[in-house]
Amino acid sequence: MPLAAAVPAPPRRRFRIGPRLLPYLLSLPALLVCIGILIPFGTAIYYSLQRYRLSQPWARSMNWGENYINFLSDPSFWNTLQVSLTYTVLTVGLELVLGLGIALLLQKRTLLNNVISVTLLLPLMTAPALAALMWKLMTNPNFGVLSYLVGFVGFEDFRWASDPSTALLTVVLVDIWVYTPFIMILLLAGLRSLPTQPFEAAALDGVPRFVAFFRITLPMLMPYILTAALFRMLESIQQFDIIYAMTQGGPGDTLTVFQVEAYLNFFQSTNVGRSAALLLILWAITFFFSNLFIKNWLRLRERARGEH
Amino acid sequence: MEHESRLERWLRGIALALVVTFFMFPIVWIVLMSFQTNETILRMPPSLLFTPTLSNYEALITGRLVSNAGVLEIEFMSNLMNSAILSVGSVTIALLLGVPAAYAFARHQFRGSEDIAFTLLSFRFAPPLLVLLPLTLYFQELGLADTYVGLIWVYQLICLPLILWIVRGYFEDISPDVEYAYRISGHSWWATFRDIALPLARPGIAAAGLLAFIFAWNNFIFALVLASADKQPVTVGALAFVTASGIQYGQIAAAIVLSIAPTLALALYAQRYLVEGLSLGAVKG
Numbered sequence: 001m002p003l004a005a006a007v008p009a010p011p012r013r014r015f016r017i018g019p020r021l022l023p024y025l026l027s028l029p030a031l032l033v034c035i036g037i038l039i040p041f042g043t044a045i046y047y048s049l050q051r052y053r054l055s056q057p058w059a060r061s062m063n064w065g066e067n068y069i070n071f072l073s074d075p076s077f078w079n080t081l082q083v084s085l086t087y088t089v090l091t092v093g094l095e096l097v098l099g100l101g102i103a104l105l106l107q108k109r110t111l112l113n114n115v116i117s118v119t120l121l122l123p124l125m126t127a128p129a130l131a132a133l134m135w136k137l138m139t140n141p142n143f144g145v146l147s148y149l150v151g152f153v154g155f156e157d158f159r160w161a162s163d164p165s166t167a168l169l170t171v172v173l174v175d176i177w178v179y180t181p182f183i184m185i186l187l188l189a190g191l192r193s194l195p196t197q198p199f200e201a202a203a204l205d206g207v208p209r210f211v212a213f214f215r216i217t218l219p220m221l222m223p224y225i226l227t228a229a230l231f232r233m234l235e236s237i238q239q240f241d242i243i244y245a246m247t248q249g250g251p252g253d254t255l256t257v258f259q260v261e262a263y264l265n266f267f268q269s270t271n272v273g274r275s276a277a278l279l280l281i282l283w284a285i286t287f288f289f290s291n292l293f294i295k296n297w298l299r300l301r302e303r304a305r306g307e308h
Numbered sequence: 309m310e311h312e313s314r315l316e317r318w319l320r321g322i323a324l325a326l327v328v329t330f331f332m333f334p335i336v337w338i339v340l341m342s343f344q345t346n347e348t349i350l351r352m353p354p355s356l357l358f359t360p361t362l363s364n365y366e367a368l369i370t371g372r373l374v375s376n377a378g379v380l381e382i383e384f385m386s387n388l389m390n391s392a393i394l395s396v397g398s399v400t401i402a403l404l405l406g407v408p409a410a411y412a413f414a415r416h417q418f419r420g421s422e423d424i425a426f427t428l429l430s431f432r433f434a435p436p437l438l439v440l441l442p443l444t445l446y447f448q449e450l451g452l453a454d455t456y457v458g459l460i461w462v463y464q465l466i467c468l469p470l471i472l473w474i475v476r477g478y479f480e481d482i483s484p485d486v487e488y489a490y491r492i493s494g495h496s497w498w499a500t501f502r503d504i505a506l507p508l509a510r511p512g513i514a515a516a517g518l519l520a521f522i523f524a525w526n527n528f529i530f531a532l533v534l535a536s537a538d539k540q541p542v543t544v545g546a547l548a549f550v551t552a553s554g555i556q557y558g559q560i561a562a563a564i565v566l567s568i569a570p571t572l573a574l575a576l577y578a579q580r581y582l583v584e585g586l587s588l589g590a591v592k593g
């Protein structure tokens with residue numbers, strides 16, 4: 001807990017330390033490092049307006065919006081868009097439901113609950129690429145323990161990520177394993193910070209618990225749910241590590257989400273122009289959501305401050 | 309909520325047991341696997357009864373894998389070393405650059421400060437490949453392709469925004485009055501920053517540094533695109549190892565265990581810092 005927490009926020013007093021330039025000087029190094037990163041961003045825009053294949057450098061030329069216009073009639077682009085959105089909706093939706101459920105289970109501050117919530121941090125701290133490898137070992141058709149276990153429930157010869165019909169479910173499962181704890185932690189903290197009076201009043205009035213949940217808990221928790229969902233959406237639509245480590249986008253084009261498709265375009269078909277255009281479309285989508293997220297998150301942070 | 313029926317307690321217990329099983333099982337299983345020979349791993353049905361062996365770890369540490377197909381050289385230890393160098397280097401740089409900037413943003417409302425802070429934050433959310441793919445071409449020209457420096461610089465994309473925003477929140481929570489008094493009594497701004505502000509914000513700096521370390525360690529895509537073979541961290545190295553060694557499942561499991569152990573240990577050791585850091589200060593526990 002911050003030291004100043006007990007003190008009501010004093011009116012911000014602005015005082016000048018040293019010359020007017022000081023704040024600029026303090027933040028300048030950080031800015032310079034980041035400006036170096038803005039240059040490639042500009043380059044990417046430039047590439048996206050070109051016909052540019054690494055394998056055919058002689059044919060490089062500006063084609064302006066052609067890469068983008070081509071997408072309209074390009075089934076593999078629509079596939080990318082569809083897979084990315086499906087992946088995002090499935091992962092964020094399932095993780096929200098699971099994360100909220102687990103947070104409700106762990107809501108009481110008992111020793112056991114605290115120990116469990118700490119152990120649930122571990123999947124979140126596992127590198128997603130390595131998590132995918134772990135699941136790959138467990139779902140190996142020859143010796144994987146999960147392949148063996150699903151045999152009991154009637155799924156003989158279940159092929160997990162190597163079968164086009166179950167590949168998406170497999171990577172979604174890994175995503176859920178890694179990121180559900182993130183949502184759980186955020187919602188648990190949110191739940192524990194809710195005031196208790198409304199719940200006591202509802203209990204006194206004999207309101208059934210599930211009614212209280214939908215009428216009191218859920219609305220009060222909504223800002224936290226929204227922040228967690230937006231944050232996860234931002235990450236999920238850009239997912240690369242889990243999918244690439246698990247299947248490299250395969251089998252076929254089953255899992256070619258935006259970043260995987262762009263990576264394969266760049267390094268395998270060396271189509272730099274198309275790759276850059278794909279990434280810019282992804283950037284436009286994430287930019288929209290990141291603005292929503294930042295707004296929400298700042299509001300939540302202000303509130304968390306106000307409570308202390 | 310106090311009146312929980314017995315049935316309810318049972319259901320809650322079963323649900324919690326399922327949750328813990330789902331989230332812990334993969335880690336436990338891979339650890340068990342890393343102590344088995346290929347023979348026992350391939351045995352069906354899988355069994356918890358086996359004589360543990362350290363041979364997988366031995367092979368990784370000595371860097372020589374003797375199999376029927378001959379001797380395979382493994383570079384895995386150098387991958388671990390690379391991960392350590394890249395993560396420690398990135399966090400150090402990010403702290404040196406980010407903490408003063410965070411202080412400037414917290415204490416001074418200067419022209420464009422909010423815009424700059426938001427721009428830095430939005431880097432965190434842009435698709436990494438958008439920056440990485442053009443950079444591969446630049447890195448070749450600049451001669452950074454085969455260096456730690458180049459990678460550590462790009463890792464600032466992950467570390468810097470994180471540190472900037474978490475530490476800024478901490479500075480803002482500290483009342484400036486103490487610093488003001490210290491300044492009035494004739495100390496320079498640098499002495500004030502060093503003796504008053506920094507020590508007060510230490511928990512925030514620790515949380516941000518820890519989280520930045522974990523994210524840098526766990527990063528995959530930056531190194532996959534930019535790192536040459538001898539600069540690869542464990543995340544990329546492990547994947548290459550799977551492709552190269554094919555069926556040495558015991559060693560793969562051991563490599564995964566060694567790769568995730570540092571971050572898991574850190575997380576357990578400093579878990580109280582993590583929660584607030586993870587929510588970027590949106591929730592105060």
